[in-house]
Each structure stands twice: as C-alpha cells, then as structure tokens.
Amino acid sequence: MFRLQELVDRLGGVIAGDGAVAVARVAPLDTAKEGDLAFLANRKYLSQVGECAASALIVTPDLREALAGRNLILTADPYLYFARVAQLFNPPPAVRPGVHPLAAVASTLPASVQVGPGASIEEDVVLGEDVVIGPNCHVGRGTRIGRGTRLYANVSVYHDCVIGEDCILHSGVVIGADGFGFAREKSGAWVKIPQAGRVVLGNDVEIGANTTVDRGALDDTVIGDGVKLDNLIQIAHNVRIGEHTIMAGCAGVAGSARIGARCMIGGQAGISGHLSIADDVVVSAWTLVAKSITKPGVYTGNLPLQTHGDWVKNFSHLRHLDALARRVRQLEQHSDGPDDRSQG
Template sequence: MEISLGELVGRLGGELVGDPAVSIKQIATLDKAGEGDLAFLANPRYRAALESSQASAFILSPKAAGLTDRPRILAADPYLYFARAAQWFNPPKRPAIGIHPSAVVASPLPASVSVGPNAVIGENCDIGENCVIGPGCLIGDGVQIGADSWLHAGVKIYAACVIGARAIVHSGAVIGSDGFGFARDGDKHWVKIPQIGRVVIGDDVEIGANTTIDRGALDDTLIGNGVKLDNLIQIAHNVQVGDDTIMAGHSGIAGSSHVGRRVMVGGQAGIAGHLVVGDDIVVSAGTIVTKSLDKPGVYTAMLPQMPHADWVRNFAHLRRLDAMADRLRELEKKLADKKEKS
C-alpha cells in the first residue's frame, strides 16, 4: 500500500504540517524508519532518535511540532494515531471465502464465511457474515458467533457459548470448558458439580493464544464489550468482566468474581474468588487481590527485586514481626505506667 500524507489525514484526521503529496508506504519505529516510512514520537525523551530518524514523515503531539521541520501530522495522542494508521497499512490477510473440503459443517453458513481445513462446526450454530473459522477449530452445537469475527487455528468453543461481533480469538483458546466445581463427601472424595451455564462474550473482544474461559456452573460467565485478554489467561466460572477491561498474560480471575469496566490487570496478577473489583482500577503486575476493591486507583502488592541475601535477611525479620509487636506493646505499656507514677 502506498498513500499520500494528505490521504492519510483525510481519513484519520490530525493536522498536517508540510507537503500533503509525500508518499507513505509503511509505519516504522524512529530507529528503523527509512524513505517512505511514517514514524511516531510519543515520549519527548526520544527526541534524539527523532532527529536522526530517516522517516519521510512523523506523527507528533502539537507540543512537539517544532522538533523537526520535516512533514508531520500533529495529533493529541500520537500513539493512538499510530495504532489506527498501522491498522490501515496492515489489514489482516483473510483466507478465501468458502468451506474447505476437509471441514465438517453441520449448520447452514452465510456465503461470506471462510472455514479452514479440518474445522468442525456442530449443529444449530449461528455464524455471522464474513466470519473466519481457522484450520482445526472446533465449534460445538448451538454456538453463536457474531459477524466479522475471526477464530484462528485450533480454537475450541464448547456448546451453547456466545461470541459477539468482530471478535478475534487466537490459536489454542478454549471457550466454555467446565468450571472447576466440586463438592466433598464424607469420605473426602470429590463430587463433580455439573457446569450448565454458558460463556457469553460481547462485541469487539480479543482473546489471546491459549487463554481459557470457563462456562458458568449455573449462571453464565460474562465478558463485556471491548475486553482485551492477553495470552495464557484463566477466567474461571461465573466471572463477570466489564466493558473495555484489559488483562496481561498469565493473569487470572477465580470463580464468581466481578471485575468492573475499564480495569487494567498486569501480568501474573490474580484476583481471588467471590470478590468485586470496581471500575477504573489498575492492578499492578504480580499483585494478588484478596479483598474487594471499590475505589479507582492503582493497587500493588508485590516485592521489589533485591539480592538474594537481602531477601533472606528481610524475611527472617518478617517471621518475627508478631513477637516484635508484642514486645513493643509491653515497652509502651511500661513507659506509660512509668509516666503515670512520675
């Protein structure tokens, strides 16, 4: 693809400073950009990279407009503008429309759908227009998938689950497997609780590779509109995740917890079961949430990196904190008694 700066601004907005006829072929970083590339500067600390960059044009904030005299697009959020421009320059390459001869399809499909080799689609499914079902996908009976959704190779969706429009589900994701529900009998054996709920996923959701979302025990597991889930995430049964929440890799939510809208969860963070995490909360990487959170803000519960010897010494002190607290209270009481007597 090759377009002019004028065409780009005409489509995406922003203020153009410089020649609108400058031709752009691709998006690139400041360091790697060459002739025909468009680069962006989101942080003034990288000004030196801007000065040495060989890009044909830049995306800058209005405050940074004077950092170069070369063609530039001024946008309030250069990183967001870059993301939208990158989408335009790099549309996904869709496979050919139609059903591969090796696929097994038991439901009627729109003519615009693509079904890859060895995919299986069960009975009574409702697959929307322009969907892509990649190679080796398994779609259970009664599944609903909204228009323009894309399931990459090897996605598994269990029976009766619902996925909204424009979803992107990456390879190896499993949607609707049984939640981890067991009761213990008198002999301490585990008795399985049937998981009869569904997973219901909203529109514009992206689910990373090998992420798993369990179906509800009785009620549904709910994922809101615009949610973005990284790779290797676990969402347990009966969880509710609000609109536009984003979670980084290796994070997880235990059963029956409710996570609000626009929440950000860092990598390897965990939310314990039966909790409520309110809107606009940030959970830092590696943090374990054990109590409900209702006030917007950033929550962190992790240890900073330190030399091993320091870690051992510090945690040796932690083990004695209770005894030290008792001794401190005794000393405070003695001091108080001494003051009274004097």
C-alpha cells in the same frame, strides 16, 4: 504506500510540511528509515528526532515549531494515530469464503464464511457473515458467533456459547469448558456439579493464545464489549468482566468475581472468587486481589527483588514480624520519649 494527505483525509489530523510525501511503513523513532512514518508518543524522546531518518513524524501540535522543517502529522494522541495508520498498512488477513473439504460441518453457514481444514462445526451453530473458523477449530452444538469474528487455528468452543461480532480468538483458546465446581462427600470424594451456564462474549473482544474461559455453573460467564485478554489467562465460571477491561498474560480470575469496566489487570495477577472490583481500577502485575476494591485507583501487592543473600537475610524476619512489632511496643512502653504510636 500512502501519502500524508491520504492519511489525514482518512484519519484526521493536520499536516505541517509536504502532504505529498509517501510513507510505506510505520516504525519506532530509533529504527525508522527513509520512507517510514515514525511517531513521537512521549515528549521525552524529542531529542531523538534530530537523528531520525523517517520521512514523516506523527507528533502533538505543540511540537510544530520545534520540528519546523520536518514533515509532520499533528494530532492530539500520536500513539493512537500510529495504531490507526498501522491498521491501514497491515489490514487483517482477507476472508477466503468457503468450507474446506476436510472440515466437518453439521450446520448451515452463510456463503461468506471461511472454514479451514480439520475444523468441526456441530449442529445448530449460527455463524454471522464473514466469520473465519481456522484450521482444526471446534465449535460445539448451538453456539452463535457474530459477524466478522475470526478464530485462529486450534480454538475450541464448547456448546451453547455466544461470541459477539468482530472478535479475535487466538490459537489454543478454549471457550466454555466446564467450570470447576464440586461438592464434597464425607469420604473426601468430589461430586461434579454440572455446569449448565454459558459463556457470553461481547463484541470486539480479543482473547490471547491458550487462554481459557469457563462456562457458568447455573448462570453465565460474561465478558463485556471491547475486553482484551492476553495469553494463558484463566477466567473461571460465572466471572463478569466489564467493557474495555484489559488483562495481561497469565492472570487468573476465580469463580464469580466481578471486574468493572475499563480496568487494567497486570500480568500474573490473581483475582479471588466472589469479590467485586470497581470500574477504572488498575491492578499491578503479580498482585493478588483477595478482597473487593470499591474505588478507582492503582493497587499493588508484589515483592521487591533482592540478591539471594539479601533475601535470606531480610525475609527470614517475615516469619517473626509480629514478635518484632511486640518488641517495639514493649520498648515504647518503657521509653521516656513522646509516644508516636497514635500515628501508626
């Protein structure tokens, strides 16, 4: 429960209306009830405000007049403000210091650390203050984990990795498994190339459930500060991801790819190996990046959905596009009309 005035004291913004009003929850416009604090992130939903029962609203300053009579917090970015208020209402779970008797710990840990039942921590592991190692996690020999980082249940971190401060690793994450490197014998058999590099995660990195980040072959795999990876993502060996890049679920990044800072990579996108993506690139969902991208912008390569019948009819031509193009060229050569090919 916070009064609007308390929120503004902590988070900034300007109050219009009654600063003594108390709110107990944040909620979206369309379901907010009395006692809730709603937010209007996009002006196109302004018409919904009339029916909204929320006790107060987070809005941009230009709406002050239009919403006169409501209790408002005015701020340039209501969605960002909502995020910060939601953090106040939903603080992360408290650290409960101590090592559970069913954990197996072979390193010396700070007293502030929490280690859950079934967790195992090998030799020469260095944990910062307030680190939480969830139930049944494994942390391999020589790994370092920075202050305030939390591993939820069933996370596996291999040996000699580095994880920064204030990171969140969700259940099932695997950090530092061997990269996929083999040399081929003439017989066709594959000879394993030992993966001697590490994984190095920056600070404030969040990694979603069952995502995997492989260790490097000779050098390291490096994930920059503030990177956010969703669930079930594969990051191959020697990949480098710049700070504040965000990647949606089921994306895959092949070996030695370099992704810039502040990129946004869509779900199920694929990034081929040994290429570079510039800073501030947006890759749409379900898109393959098979060549380097050197300029910021939005890049797409996915397919429209059709009814199955239309798909059969239209996509049968994909195998014959070259013939079709040749036929058009032929027609042009025998046409009397002006030639438009130069524009193609």
